[in-house]
Amino acid sequence: MSVRCVFLAAGLAVFPAGFSPASEAMTKDQIKSAVVSDAITIPTPGEFFAAMDEQGQPNWTQMFLPKASVNTASREQMALMLGVLVADGYLAVEAQDGQGVKNTGKEIINLAKKLNVSQSVLGRGNSLSDFAENNDWSALREELEATQNEVKLSMVEQKDKDLVILVTVGAWVRGTQVAAEFISKNYSPSLAGVLRQPAIVEYLLSGLANLPEKLQESPLIVGLRQKLGAVLALVQTKDRAPLAPEAVSELAATMRELVSAISEGTTNE
Amino acid sequence: MLTAQEPAPTSVTARSRALELAGAFANDGYKIRDGFWAGTLEAGKPQFLQVNLFFGNEYWFSAAALDPSGKLSVTLFDEDGNLLKEEIFQDGASAAAGLVPGTSGKYFVRLAILGGDKSEFCLVYSYK
Numbered sequence: 128m129s130v131r132c133v134f135l136a137a138g139l140a141v142f143p144a145g146f147s148p149a150s151e152a153m154t155k156d157q158i159k160s161a162v163v164s165d166a167i168t169i170p171t172p173g174e175f176f177a178a179m180d181e182q183g184q185p186n187w188t189q190m191f192l193p194k195a196s197v198n199t200a201s202r203e204q205m206a207l208m209l210g211v212l213v214a215d216g217y218l219a220v221e222a223q224d225g226q227g228v229k230n231t232g233k234e235i236i237n238l239a240k241k242l243n244v245s246q247s248v249l250g251r252g253n254s255l256s257d258f259a260e261n262n263d264w265s266a267l268r269e270e271l272e273a274t275q276n277e278v279k280l281s282m283v284e285q286k287d288k289d290l291v292i293l294v295t296v297g298a299w300v301r302g303t304q305v306a307a308e309f310i311s312k313n314y315s316p317s318l319a320g321v322l323r324q325p326a327i328v329e330y331l332l333s334g335l336a337n338l339p340e341k342l343q344e345s346p347l348i349v350g351l352r353q354k355l356g357a358v359l360a361l362v363q364t365k366d367r368a369p370l371a372p373e374a375v376s377e378l379a380a381t382m383r384e385l386v387s388a389i390s391e392g393t394t395n396e
Numbered sequence: 397m398l399t400a401q402e403p404a405p406t407s408v409t410a411r412s413r414a415l416e417l418a419g420a421f422a423n424d425g426y427k428i429r430d431g432f433w434a435g436t437l438e439a440g441k442p443q444f445l446q447v448n449l450f451f452g453n454e455y456w457f458s459a460a461a462l463d464p465s466g467k468l469s470v471t472l473f474d475e476d477g478n479l480l481k482e483e484i485f486q487d488g489a490s491a492a493a494g495l496v497p498g499t500s501g502k503y504f505v506r507l508a509i510l511g512g513d514k515s516e517f518c519l520v521y522s523y524k
Contacts, residue, residue, distance in 0.1 A: 153444065153477030153504060161444035161504055166431035167521070168446050173427065174523050178450035178500070265427065272430040320451045326475070326502035327448050367499045 166276060169295055169327060172214040172302035173268045176221050178321045185309045187222035191215070193230055199392055202242060203345055206290035207389045209238045209278065210297020216255075216271045218305060220264050228259040228267055235274065242290065244281035251277060289342060292334030296351065297389060299331060303358075304382035311376045320369035322378060328359045350388055354381050410434065410518035413460030417490050418522050421456050426522035433505075434518040437461060437468075442508035445519065451500045458492040459507055459519040466512025470519070475502040489515070 162168075179185055194215065197208045212235045219227035232255035239248050251274040258266045275298070279291045303322065310318045335352050342348055358381055361374045370378065411432055418428045433445050449455055461468045470493040472480045480503075483494035489512075497503065507519060 150479070152479055153473050153506070155477075157442075157444055157506075158477050158504070161446040162433065163446050164431070164433060167429065167433050167519075168448060170448055170450065171429065174450055174453060177427075177523060178452035181452040268427055269430055276430055317451065320500050323500045324448055326446070367501060 163330060165279070165291060165295055169299070169330065171268075171272050171275075172217040172298055172305075173220070173272070175302045175306055175321070176217055179306055179309065179318065180221070182315070182321070183309065183313055183318050185221075185313075187218060188224065190305055190309065191218045191222040191224055191227055193227060194234070194390060196234060197238070197390060197392075201345070201347070201392055202287075202290060203293055203342055204347060204389065204392045205238050205242055206282075206293035207297040207300075207347070207351075209235060209242070210275075210294040210299070211301040211386060211389055212238065212297075213271060213275045213294070214298045214301035214305070217268065217302070220267045220271070223262065223264060225259040225262060229256050232256060232259070232274075235278075239278050239281075242278075242282070242287070243285065244278050245284065248274065248277045248281055289338050292331070292338070296331050296335065296355075299327060300382055300385045300389065304379065304386050307375055307379035307382055311372070311379045314372045314375060316369040318369075319372075319375050322370050322375065323362055323364055323367065325359060325363040328355055328362060331355055332359065347388060347392060350393075351385065354385055357381060410460055410462050410516045411520070413462075413490060414458050414518040414520045417460060417485075417492055418456065418458040418520050421522050421524075425524045426454075426456060427524060428520060428522045432518055432520045434516070436514055437466075437507060437509045437517045438514050439466065439509050439511055442506050445505045445507070447503050447505060447521070449495070449497045449500065449503050451497055453523045454494070454496045455521055455523050456492055456494045457505050457519060457521045459490070459517055461489040461509055461512075461515040461517040463509070463512040463515035464489050466509040466515055468517070469506075469508050469510070471506040471508070473504040473506065475504075477504065 212231055216231045219231055232252050236249055236252035254270050258270055279294055282288055282290045332355050361378050457470050459468060459470050466489055468489050468491040470491045472482045472493050472495050474480055485492040
Protein backbone atom coordinates (compact mmCIF):
# COMPACT_ATOMS: atom_id res chain seq x y z
CA MET A 128 0.00 0.00 0.00
CA SER A 129 1.41 3.41 -0.90
CA VAL A 130 1.90 6.15 1.65
CA ARG A 131 -1.05 8.00 0.06
CA CYS A 132 -3.35 4.97 0.41
CA VAL A 133 -2.55 4.73 4.11
CA PHE A 134 -3.96 8.18 4.76
CA LEU A 135 -6.96 7.63 2.52
CA ALA A 136 -7.70 4.38 4.34
CA ALA A 137 -7.50 6.27 7.61
CA GLY A 138 -9.98 8.84 6.33
CA LEU A 139 -7.41 11.63 6.17
CA ALA A 140 -6.90 13.97 3.22
CA VAL A 141 -3.60 13.84 1.37
CA PHE A 142 -2.29 16.59 -0.87
CA PRO A 143 -0.92 15.44 -4.22
CA ALA A 144 2.79 14.75 -4.48
CA GLY A 145 4.52 17.97 -5.36
CA PHE A 146 2.35 20.19 -3.20
CA SER A 147 4.59 21.60 -0.54
CA PRO A 148 4.47 24.65 1.71
CA ALA A 149 8.21 25.14 1.13
CA SER A 150 9.17 25.93 -2.44
CA GLU A 151 12.90 26.47 -2.27
CA ALA A 152 16.01 24.48 -1.53
CA MET A 153 17.61 24.82 1.88
CA THR A 154 20.34 27.43 2.28
CA LYS A 155 23.83 26.42 3.42
CA ASP A 156 23.14 28.07 6.78
CA GLN A 157 19.94 26.06 7.20
CA ILE A 158 21.83 22.84 6.42
CA LYS A 159 24.50 23.77 8.99
CA SER A 160 21.92 24.66 11.63
CA ALA A 161 19.93 21.43 11.31
CA VAL A 162 19.46 19.70 14.65
CA VAL A 163 21.24 16.38 15.13
CA SER A 164 19.76 14.39 17.99
CA ASP A 165 20.88 10.96 19.14
CA ALA A 166 17.27 10.05 19.89
CA ILE A 167 15.91 10.55 16.38
CA THR A 168 18.72 11.31 13.89
CA ILE A 169 20.37 7.95 14.41
CA PRO A 170 18.28 5.03 13.10
CA THR A 171 17.64 1.98 15.25
CA PRO A 172 19.07 -1.40 14.21
CA GLY A 173 15.41 -2.30 13.58
CA GLU A 174 15.23 0.20 10.70
CA PHE A 175 18.44 -1.21 9.27
CA PHE A 176 17.07 -4.75 9.42
CA ALA A 177 13.68 -3.68 7.98
CA ALA A 178 15.44 -2.26 4.91
CA MET A 179 17.35 -5.52 4.47
CA ASP A 180 14.20 -7.57 4.98
CA GLU A 181 12.46 -5.61 2.23
CA GLN A 182 15.13 -6.44 -0.32
CA GLY A 183 17.03 -9.53 0.71
CA GLN A 184 14.84 -11.69 2.97
CA PRO A 185 17.71 -12.77 5.23
CA ASN A 186 17.55 -15.89 7.36
CA TRP A 187 17.56 -14.06 10.68
CA THR A 188 17.58 -17.27 12.71
CA GLN A 189 20.99 -18.20 11.31
CA MET A 190 22.31 -14.71 12.00
CA PHE A 191 21.33 -14.52 15.67
CA LEU A 192 24.16 -15.92 17.78
CA PRO A 193 23.77 -15.36 21.54
CA LYS A 194 26.79 -13.71 23.16
CA ALA A 195 28.59 -14.73 26.34
CA SER A 196 28.25 -12.39 29.32
CA VAL A 197 30.83 -9.64 29.50
CA ASN A 198 32.78 -9.58 32.73
CA THR A 199 34.58 -6.28 32.97
CA ALA A 200 35.00 -3.29 35.25
CA SER A 201 35.46 -0.95 32.29
CA ARG A 202 32.44 1.35 32.05
CA GLU A 203 33.20 2.25 28.43
CA GLN A 204 33.29 -1.41 27.47
CA MET A 205 30.02 -2.06 29.30
CA ALA A 206 28.32 0.87 27.52
CA LEU A 207 29.55 -0.30 24.12
CA MET A 208 28.45 -3.86 24.88
CA LEU A 209 25.05 -2.63 25.97
CA GLY A 210 24.62 -1.14 22.49
CA VAL A 211 25.76 -4.40 20.87
CA LEU A 212 23.17 -6.28 22.93
CA VAL A 213 20.40 -3.87 21.91
CA ALA A 214 21.20 -4.65 18.26
CA ASP A 215 21.20 -8.35 19.13
CA GLY A 216 17.77 -7.87 20.68
CA TYR A 217 16.44 -6.51 17.38
CA LEU A 218 18.08 -9.43 15.60
CA ALA A 219 16.34 -11.91 17.92
CA VAL A 220 13.04 -10.12 17.20
CA GLU A 221 13.60 -10.46 13.44
CA ALA A 222 14.37 -14.16 14.02
CA GLN A 223 11.19 -14.35 16.13
CA ASP A 224 13.25 -16.07 18.80
CA GLY A 225 11.37 -15.39 22.03
CA GLN A 226 13.93 -17.10 24.27
CA GLY A 227 16.71 -15.21 22.48
CA VAL A 228 14.96 -11.90 23.19
CA LYS A 229 14.48 -12.85 26.85
CA ASN A 230 18.15 -13.83 27.27
CA THR A 231 19.37 -10.71 25.49
CA GLY A 232 17.02 -8.54 27.53
CA LYS A 233 18.38 -10.12 30.72
CA GLU A 234 21.95 -9.33 29.65
CA ILE A 235 20.97 -5.74 28.81
CA ILE A 236 19.45 -5.27 32.26
CA ASN A 237 22.46 -6.92 33.97
CA LEU A 238 24.80 -4.47 32.26
CA ALA A 239 22.48 -1.56 32.98
CA LYS A 240 22.55 -2.52 36.69
CA LYS A 241 26.35 -2.55 36.68
CA LEU A 242 26.25 0.94 35.18
CA ASN A 243 23.95 2.02 38.04
CA VAL A 244 21.09 3.15 35.84
CA SER A 245 17.85 4.12 37.52
CA GLN A 246 15.38 1.62 38.90
CA SER A 247 12.84 2.51 36.22
CA VAL A 248 15.01 0.91 33.53
CA LEU A 249 15.08 -2.37 35.39
CA GLY A 250 11.32 -2.78 34.96
CA ARG A 251 11.89 -2.77 31.20
CA GLY A 252 13.44 -6.22 31.54
CA ASN A 253 10.11 -7.61 32.72
CA SER A 254 8.30 -5.92 29.83
CA LEU A 255 10.74 -7.41 27.31
CA SER A 256 10.19 -10.82 28.85
CA ASP A 257 6.39 -10.44 28.83
CA PHE A 258 6.25 -9.30 25.20
CA ALA A 259 8.61 -12.13 24.20
CA GLU A 260 6.37 -14.62 26.03
CA ASN A 261 3.43 -13.40 23.93
CA ASN A 262 5.41 -13.25 20.65
CA ASP A 263 4.48 -9.57 20.36
CA TRP A 264 7.32 -8.69 17.97
CA SER A 265 6.05 -5.22 17.14
CA ALA A 266 5.83 -4.25 20.81
CA LEU A 267 9.29 -5.74 21.37
CA ARG A 268 10.85 -3.45 18.76
CA GLU A 269 9.33 -0.43 20.51
CA GLU A 270 10.33 -1.73 23.93
CA LEU A 271 13.94 -2.30 22.86
CA GLU A 272 14.25 1.28 21.63
CA ALA A 273 12.47 2.59 24.72
CA THR A 274 14.84 0.57 26.94
CA GLN A 275 17.87 1.94 25.12
CA ASN A 276 16.54 5.52 25.35
CA GLU A 277 15.76 5.13 29.05
CA VAL A 278 19.24 3.79 29.74
CA LYS A 279 20.71 6.79 27.91
CA LEU A 280 18.46 9.21 29.77
CA SER A 281 19.47 7.65 33.07
CA MET A 282 23.15 8.01 32.09
CA VAL A 283 22.60 11.72 31.40
CA GLU A 284 20.79 12.18 34.73
CA GLN A 285 23.65 10.48 36.58
CA LYS A 286 26.26 12.72 34.95
CA ASP A 287 27.45 9.76 32.89
CA LYS A 288 26.45 11.33 29.59
CA ASP A 289 29.78 10.42 27.98
CA LEU A 290 28.61 6.83 27.93
CA VAL A 291 25.55 7.66 25.77
CA ILE A 292 27.50 7.88 22.51
CA LEU A 293 29.17 4.56 23.33
CA VAL A 294 25.80 2.78 23.54
CA THR A 295 24.93 4.31 20.14
CA VAL A 296 28.29 3.22 18.68
CA GLY A 297 27.89 -0.34 19.98
CA ALA A 298 24.42 -0.70 18.45
CA TRP A 299 25.53 0.77 15.14
CA VAL A 300 28.65 -1.39 14.87
CA ARG A 301 26.74 -4.61 15.57
CA GLY A 302 23.85 -3.69 13.23
CA THR A 303 26.30 -2.88 10.45
CA GLN A 304 28.23 -6.10 11.04
CA VAL A 305 25.07 -8.16 10.63
CA ALA A 306 24.03 -6.25 7.51
CA ALA A 307 27.47 -6.21 5.85
CA GLU A 308 28.07 -9.91 6.48
CA PHE A 309 24.73 -10.81 4.91
CA ILE A 310 25.21 -8.47 1.94
CA SER A 311 28.76 -9.67 1.30
CA LYS A 312 27.34 -13.19 0.81
CA ASN A 313 24.26 -12.05 -1.15
CA TYR A 314 25.54 -9.00 -2.98
CA SER A 315 23.28 -6.77 -5.03
CA PRO A 316 23.77 -3.04 -5.63
CA SER A 317 20.38 -2.18 -4.09
CA LEU A 318 21.15 -4.15 -0.92
CA ALA A 319 24.63 -2.63 -0.73
CA GLY A 320 23.01 0.81 -0.96
CA VAL A 321 21.61 0.24 2.54
CA LEU A 322 25.15 0.45 3.93
CA ARG A 323 25.86 3.91 2.54
CA GLN A 324 25.45 6.03 5.67
CA PRO A 325 28.46 8.37 5.94
CA ALA A 326 26.61 10.96 8.05
CA ILE A 327 26.03 8.39 10.79
CA VAL A 328 29.71 7.42 10.87
CA GLU A 329 30.64 11.13 10.98
CA TYR A 330 28.25 11.59 13.91
CA LEU A 331 29.76 8.63 15.80
CA LEU A 332 33.33 9.83 15.14
CA SER A 333 32.41 13.32 16.27
CA GLY A 334 30.89 11.93 19.48
CA LEU A 335 33.98 9.80 20.19
CA ALA A 336 36.25 12.80 19.53
CA ASN A 337 34.33 14.76 22.17
CA LEU A 338 34.83 12.18 24.93
CA PRO A 339 36.88 13.31 27.96
CA GLU A 340 40.65 12.93 27.64
CA LYS A 341 40.80 9.98 30.03
CA LEU A 342 38.35 7.98 27.95
CA GLN A 343 40.13 9.01 24.76
CA GLU A 344 43.22 7.22 26.04
CA SER A 345 41.42 3.89 26.43
CA PRO A 346 42.89 1.44 23.86
CA LEU A 347 39.33 0.36 23.05
CA ILE A 348 38.31 3.93 22.13
CA VAL A 349 41.57 4.58 20.25
CA GLY A 350 40.99 1.45 18.17
CA LEU A 351 37.33 2.30 17.58
CA ARG A 352 38.15 5.78 16.30
CA GLN A 353 40.85 4.44 14.02
CA LYS A 354 38.66 1.74 12.51
CA LEU A 355 35.58 3.95 12.19
CA GLY A 356 37.77 6.48 10.35
CA ALA A 357 38.58 3.75 7.83
CA VAL A 358 34.88 2.81 7.64
CA LEU A 359 33.99 6.42 6.78
CA ALA A 360 36.26 6.25 3.75
CA LEU A 361 34.50 3.02 2.68
CA VAL A 362 30.94 4.34 2.94
CA GLN A 363 31.57 7.80 1.45
CA THR A 364 30.93 6.69 -2.12
CA LYS A 365 31.05 8.97 -5.16
CA ASP A 366 27.67 10.16 -6.46
CA ARG A 367 25.87 8.21 -3.69
CA ALA A 368 26.69 4.94 -5.45
CA PRO A 369 26.16 1.69 -3.54
CA LEU A 370 29.25 0.12 -1.98
CA ALA A 371 31.20 -2.20 -4.29
CA PRO A 372 31.39 -5.92 -3.32
CA GLU A 373 35.01 -5.53 -2.10
CA ALA A 374 34.03 -2.56 0.08
CA VAL A 375 31.15 -4.54 1.61
CA SER A 376 33.50 -7.43 2.47
CA GLU A 377 35.99 -5.01 4.01
CA LEU A 378 33.23 -3.33 5.99
CA ALA A 379 32.01 -6.72 7.27
CA ALA A 380 35.54 -7.69 8.34
CA THR A 381 36.12 -4.38 10.13
CA MET A 382 32.80 -4.53 11.96
CA ARG A 383 33.44 -8.15 12.97
CA GLU A 384 36.77 -7.07 14.47
CA LEU A 385 35.11 -4.20 16.28
CA VAL A 386 32.34 -6.34 17.80
CA SER A 387 34.98 -8.81 18.89
CA ALA A 388 37.06 -5.99 20.38
CA ILE A 389 34.04 -4.66 22.27
CA SER A 390 33.24 -8.14 23.62
CA GLU A 391 36.85 -8.73 24.70
CA GLY A 392 37.80 -5.15 25.61
CA THR A 393 40.81 -4.97 23.30
CA THR A 394 41.59 -3.80 19.78
CA ASN A 395 44.31 -4.58 17.26
CA GLU A 396 45.33 -1.08 16.36
CA MET B 397 26.11 20.70 12.44
CA LEU B 398 27.31 17.42 13.82
CA THR B 399 26.68 17.89 17.49
CA ALA B 400 24.71 15.65 19.78
CA GLN B 401 21.65 17.25 21.29
CA GLU B 402 19.69 15.96 24.21
CA PRO B 403 15.99 15.68 23.50
CA ALA B 404 14.25 18.88 24.55
CA PRO B 405 11.52 18.61 27.15
CA THR B 406 8.10 18.65 25.57
CA SER B 407 4.59 18.73 26.73
CA VAL B 408 2.99 15.34 26.88
CA THR B 409 0.15 16.77 24.80
CA ALA B 410 2.28 17.70 21.77
CA ARG B 411 3.87 14.27 21.78
CA SER B 412 0.60 12.42 22.22
CA ARG B 413 -0.93 14.39 19.31
CA ALA B 414 2.03 13.57 17.08
CA LEU B 415 1.77 9.91 18.09
CA GLU B 416 -1.97 9.95 17.43
CA LEU B 417 -1.31 11.14 13.88
CA ALA B 418 1.48 8.58 13.40
CA GLY B 419 -0.92 5.90 14.63
CA ALA B 420 -2.86 6.28 11.36
CA PHE B 421 -0.06 4.28 9.70
CA ALA B 422 0.34 1.57 12.30
CA ASN B 423 -2.39 -0.61 10.78
CA ASP B 424 -0.40 -0.69 7.57
CA GLY B 425 2.68 -2.06 9.28
CA TYR B 426 4.52 1.20 10.00
CA LYS B 427 6.52 1.04 13.22
CA ILE B 428 6.69 4.21 15.31
CA ARG B 429 10.08 5.20 16.72
CA ASP B 430 10.26 5.88 20.44
CA GLY B 431 12.62 8.82 19.85
CA PHE B 432 11.13 12.23 19.11
CA TRP B 433 12.12 15.82 18.30
CA ALA B 434 10.52 18.52 20.39
CA GLY B 435 10.88 22.22 21.02
CA THR B 436 9.25 25.57 20.39
CA LEU B 437 8.34 26.85 16.94
CA GLU B 438 7.80 30.47 15.94
CA ALA B 439 5.99 31.71 12.84
CA GLY B 440 8.46 32.63 10.09
CA LYS B 441 11.30 30.72 11.75
CA PRO B 442 11.34 27.18 10.39
CA GLN B 443 13.48 24.55 12.11
CA PHE B 444 15.39 21.71 10.52
CA LEU B 445 16.22 18.21 11.71
CA GLN B 446 18.78 15.86 10.18
CA VAL B 447 17.70 12.24 9.78
CA ASN B 448 19.35 9.21 8.20
CA LEU B 449 17.07 7.01 6.11
CA PHE B 450 17.42 3.67 4.37
CA PHE B 451 16.70 2.84 0.76
CA GLY B 452 14.11 0.05 0.83
CA ASN B 453 12.10 1.53 3.72
CA GLU B 454 9.08 3.85 3.58
CA TYR B 455 8.75 6.70 6.08
CA TRP B 456 6.15 9.04 7.53
CA PHE B 457 7.15 12.08 9.60
CA SER B 458 4.26 13.19 11.80
CA ALA B 459 4.20 16.40 13.83
CA ALA B 460 1.83 18.38 16.02
CA ALA B 461 1.97 21.88 17.51
CA LEU B 462 0.02 22.96 20.56
CA ASP B 463 -1.24 26.32 19.26
CA PRO B 464 -4.44 25.49 17.33
CA SER B 465 -4.38 28.80 15.42
CA GLY B 466 -1.14 28.00 13.60
CA LYS B 467 -0.85 25.98 10.41
CA LEU B 468 1.94 23.43 10.69
CA SER B 469 3.89 22.06 7.73
CA VAL B 470 6.42 19.23 7.39
CA THR B 471 8.70 19.28 4.35
CA LEU B 472 11.56 16.97 3.36
CA PHE B 473 14.89 17.67 1.63
CA ASP B 474 17.73 15.50 0.35
CA GLU B 475 21.28 15.71 1.67
CA ASP B 476 22.11 18.63 -0.62
CA GLY B 477 19.09 20.55 0.65
CA ASN B 478 16.97 20.02 -2.47
CA LEU B 479 13.22 19.98 -1.89
CA LEU B 480 11.67 16.53 -2.31
CA LYS B 481 8.28 15.81 -3.80
CA GLU B 482 6.78 13.88 -0.96
CA GLU B 483 3.25 13.03 0.13
CA ILE B 484 1.84 15.71 2.42
CA PHE B 485 -0.89 15.71 5.02
CA GLN B 486 -1.92 18.98 6.65
CA ASP B 487 -4.69 19.64 9.13
CA GLY B 488 -4.21 22.83 11.13
CA ALA B 489 -1.73 22.22 13.90
CA SER B 490 -1.01 18.65 12.72
CA ALA B 491 0.96 17.72 9.62
CA ALA B 492 2.85 14.80 8.13
CA ALA B 493 5.07 14.04 5.16
CA GLY B 494 5.71 10.62 3.63
CA LEU B 495 8.80 9.56 1.70
CA VAL B 496 10.23 6.51 -0.05
CA PRO B 497 13.93 7.43 -0.22
CA GLY B 498 15.71 6.75 -3.50
CA THR B 499 19.04 6.24 -1.75
CA SER B 500 20.21 5.60 1.79
CA GLY B 501 21.77 8.54 3.57
CA LYS B 502 21.17 11.93 5.08
CA TYR B 503 17.90 13.82 4.68
CA PHE B 504 16.42 16.92 6.32
CA VAL B 505 12.99 17.56 7.81
CA ARG B 506 11.72 21.14 7.85
CA LEU B 507 9.08 22.08 10.38
CA ALA B 508 7.35 25.45 10.00
CA ILE B 509 4.27 27.16 11.34
CA LEU B 510 2.22 29.84 9.62
CA GLY B 511 0.40 32.26 11.86
CA GLY B 512 -0.39 31.80 15.52
CA ASP B 513 1.88 32.37 18.50
CA LYS B 514 5.00 30.56 19.59
CA SER B 515 4.04 26.96 19.99
CA GLU B 516 5.52 23.81 21.45
CA PHE B 517 5.83 21.03 18.90
CA CYS B 518 6.73 17.39 18.70
CA LEU B 519 7.74 15.29 15.69
CA VAL B 520 7.93 11.50 15.53
CA TYR B 521 8.51 9.21 12.60
CA SER B 522 7.45 5.77 11.53
CA TYR B 523 8.90 3.33 9.02
CA LYS B 524 8.30 0.01 7.36
